[in-house]
Amino acid sequence: xxxxxxxxxxxxxxxxxxxxxxxxxxxxxxxxxxxxxxxxxxxxxxxxxxxxxxxxxxxxxxxxxxxxxxxxxxxxxxxxxxxxxxxxxxxxxxxxxxxxxxxxxxxxxxxxxxxxxxxxxxxxxxxxxxxxxxxxxxxxxxxxxxxxxxxxxxxxxxxxxxxxxxxxxxxxxxxxxxxxxxxxxxxxxxxxxxxxxxxxxxxxxxxxxxxxxxxxxxxxxxxxxxxxxxxxxxxxxxxxxxxxxxxxxxxxxxxxxxxxxxxxxxxxxxxxxxxxxxxxxxxxxxxxxxxxxxxxxxxxxxxxxxxxxxxxxxxxxxxxxxxxxxxxxxxxxxxxxxxxxxxxxxxxxxxxxxxxxx
Numbered sequence: 001x002x003x004x005x006x007x008x009x010x011x012x013x014x015x016x017x018x019x020x021x022x023x024x025x026x027x028x029x030x031x032x033x034x035x036x037x038x039x040x041x042x043x044x045x046x047x048x049x050x051x052x053x054x055x056x057x058x059x060x061x062x063x064x065x066x067x068x069x070x071x072x073x074x075x076x077x078x079x080x081x082x083x084x085x086x087x088x089x090x091x092x093x094x095x096x097x098x099x100x101x102x103x104x105x106x107x108x109x110x111x112x113x114x115x116x117x118x119x120x121x122x123x124x125x126x127x128x129x130x131x132x133x134x135x136x137x138x139x140x141x142x143x144x145x146x147x148x149x150x151x152x153x154x155x156x157x158x159x160x161x162x163x164x165x166x167x168x169x170x171x172x173x174x175x176x177x178x179x180x181x182x183x184x185x186x187x188x189x190x191x192x193x194x195x196x197x198x199x200x201x202x203x204x205x206x207x208x209x210x211x212x213x214x215x216x217x218x219x220x221x222x223x224x225x226x227x228x229x230x231x232x233x234x235x236x237x238x239x240x241x242x243x244x245x246x247x248x249x250x251x252x253x254x255x256x257x258x259x260x261x262x263x264x265x266x267x268x269x270x271x272x273x274x275x276x277x278x279x280x281x282x283x284x285x286x287x288x289x290x291x292x293x294x295x296x297x298x299x300x301x302x303x304x305x306x307x308x309x310x311x312x313x314x315x316x317x318x319x320x321x322x323x324x325x326x327x328x329x330x331x332x333x334x335x336x337x338x339x340x341x342x343x344x345x346x347x348x349x350x351x352x353x354x355x356x357x358x
Contacts, residue, residue: 006037006057006058006059006108007037007038007039007057008038008039008055008056008057008058008103008110009039009103009104009105010039010055010101010103011103012030012041014101014103015030015041015053015055016030018053018099018101018112019043019053019114022090022091022097022099022112023088023090023091023114024091025043025045025049025051025114026045026046027043027044027045027046028044028045028046029042029043029044030042030043030044033052034219036240037057037060037240038054038055038056038057038060038240039054039055040052040053040054040055041053041054041055042117043114043117050117051088051114051115051116051117052085052114052115052116052117053112053113053114053115054112054113054114054115055099055110055111055112056110056111056112056113056240057110058108058109058110060111060240061098061108061109061110061111062109063157064096064098064111065154065157066154066157066158067096067111067113068096068152068154069152069154069155069157069158069242070239070240070242071087071095071096071113072150072152073147073150073152073211073239073242074086074087074115074239075087076146076147076150077143077146077147077236080146082139082142082143082146082236083118083222083233083234083235083236084235084236084239085115085116085118085235085236085237086115086116087113087114087115088114088115088116090114095113096111096112096113097111097112097113098110098111098112099111099112118222118234118235118237119222119224119234119235120222120223120224120234120235121222121223121224122218122219122220122221122222122223123136123218123219123221123222123223123258123261124218124219124261126223126231128258128261128262128268129230129231130270130271130356130357131230131271131355131356132223132230132231132232133258133268133271133272133275134271134272134274134275134278134352134355134356135232135233135275135355136216136221136233136254136258136272136275137251137254137271137272137273137274137275137276137277137278138275138276138278138279138355139233139236139275140213140216140250140251140254140272140275140276141247141250141251141275141276141277141278141279141280142279143213143216143236143250144210144211144212144213144247144250144280145210145279145280147210147211147212147213148210148211150211158211158242158243158244159243159244160243160244163241163243164300164304165214165215165241165243165300165304166212166214166243166245166249167245167246167249167252167253167293167296167297167300168204168245168246168249170193170196170197170200170201170296170299170300171193171196171197173189173193173299173300173303173304174193176303176304176307177189177190177303179303179306179307179310180303180306185302185327185330185331188330188331188334189299189302189303192292192295192296192298192299192334193296193299195292195295196292196293196296199288199289199292200289200292200293200296203285203288203289204246206283206285206286207246207247207248207285207286207289208246208247208248208283208286209244209245209246209247210245210246210247210250211242211243211244211245212241212242212243212244212245212246212249212250212253213236213239213241213242213250214241214242214243214245214249214250214253215238215240215241215253216236216250216253216254216257217253217257218257218258218260218261219237220236220237220238221233221235221236221237222234222235222236222237247280247286248282248286248289248290248293249293251272251273251276251282251290252290252293252294252296252297253297254272254276255268255269255272255273255290255294256294256297256298256301256326257297258272259294259329260325260326260329261325265329265332265333266332266333266336266341266344266345267344267348269294269341269344269345269348269349270344270345270346270347270348270349270351270352271348271349271352273290273345273346273348273349274348274349274350274351274352275352275355277349278352278354278355287342287346290342290345291333291338291341291342291345292338294333295330295333295334298326298329298330298333299330301326302326302327302330
């Protein structure tokens with residue numbers, strides 16, 4: 001996460017002026033939306049149109065190519081039928097604007113995009129039925145298979161070396177373990193990292209490569225009522241963590257975050273896995289490594305949340321959302337162990353046919 005001075009903190013009046021100057025829009029309603037390290041704003045115009053204004057932090061704004069690939073990927077997924085946001089052109093016809101402004105830390109440059117507004121509420125606010133979990137797993141797999149087809153001249157920027165949130169870089173967590181000194185979680189995380197080194201890292205040649213969204217979580221998925229008692233996915237948000245990775249990583253990330261929103265977390269893995277395998281069946285090595293990779297994502301979430309709170313205490317509530325929910329689930333999975341957890345997941349997944357329990 002960038003330094004405090006990098007995260008934009010513009011006033012509503014500054015952003016209203018920016019909308020008029022850069023996009024020729026006159027807003028009638030503005031309000032802030034949650035964000036980890038950028039600044040997001042809901043925009044409604046006098047004509048009734050709705051948008052999301054996204055201002056990237058000044059550190060990420062230094063690499064125009066990465067943002068360009070993220071923006072292109074959103075459009076590519078949208079064209080292929082997935083409900084991703086797309087960027088809208090500014091008054092000059094460009095999808096990305098570089099604006100030099102002062103939001104309290106001196107004059108800095110920020111990349112600015114106006115995105116389509118997608119209706120719906122976050123998955124975190126609805127019951128996670130087996131049908132919805134199946135659809136989430138299926139959508140995650142569809143997304144990654146589509147992204148694998150994507151071509152772009154700057155695609156190499158997704159090889160984000162030392163990117164903390166990549167499951168390829170699990171050993172990087174060791175440098176941050178001191179924030180848990182005195183906490184019993186520290187020993188469990190050390191053990192998980194060791195399991196990753198011995199049981200997962202040597203098997204990467206058997207994993208299938210792709211491009212990962214990297215943050216397919218309960219706050220980045222929107223849903224709408226399907227007209228009965230269920231919900232369907234209506235939006236995929238926030239491609240800021242997109243990077244080159246592996247299919248099994250996306251599945252592990254998806255399972256982990258959905259577990260934080262379910263009253264019986266371990267049961268989540270079955271329907272998500274079944275939905276995923278309806279598009280992309282796992283090979284035996286991927287199956288063998290799934291539990292450890294889910295545990296690794298829990299470790300990243302728990303550890304980095306605490307580390308970033310030391311840098312950004314003013315944003316503690318948002319930073320600790322997944323971490324607070326995750327501690328007991330992580331401990332429960334650790335106690336249950338690999339064999340028992342996988343038994344629940346794979347036996348449950350085997351009972352699904354066309355999105356429903358057979």
